[in-house]
Amino acid sequence: MHLRRFRADIAGAAAVEFALLAPVMIVMYFGMAELTQAMMAQRRVSHTGSTIGDLVAQASALTPADISDFFSVGSVIVSPFPTAQLSMRVTSITADANDVATVDWSEGSNMAPMAKGAVVTPPADALVANQSVIEADVSYVYNSPVNYVIPSPITFANTYYLRPRISNQVTCATC
16 A cells, blocks of 8 residues: 555655756766867867967068067967966978978977977978978867866877968078
C-alpha cells in the first residue's frame, strides 16, 4: 500500500530532476565560457602575428625603436588578456642565388632573436632565390582564469611570412 502511494506521488519529481541535471548544465556552461575565452585568445594571438609582420613588411628601413613600437601594438591587440606570456619576433630572411636562406636581422620581445647570418629553412612557397621575406613569430601561453574545464596552460603559436611591399628587402641597420 505504501509503495503504491510513493510511486504515484510526483510532488518532488521536478526538484529531483533539477538536482540531477543542474551540475551537468553548470559544468557545460563554465566549459563553454572557458572554451570561448581560449578561442578569443587564440584569435588575438593570430591577429597579433599577422599585424606585426604586416607592419614590418610595409617599411623599407626600420630602427629598433620602430620594431619596439610594433611589439607594443601586438601587446595592445592581445589585451585584455595578460601580456606577460606573449612572445613576439620579427626576422628578415633573404635567399641567395643558390636558394640558401639566411637571417639578415632579427628582433624579439620575450623571444630570442635569430642569429644574424644563420641558415634557416622557410616553407618552399614562402621564399624564392634572390628574394627577401619577413617572418613574424608569435607565441602565447594561455591560462584559463577558471581552470575548471581547461586545467593546464595552452600554448598558441603562429608563424607568418610576408613579402616586403615597398622595397625588395626591409633593412634594419642597427638590429
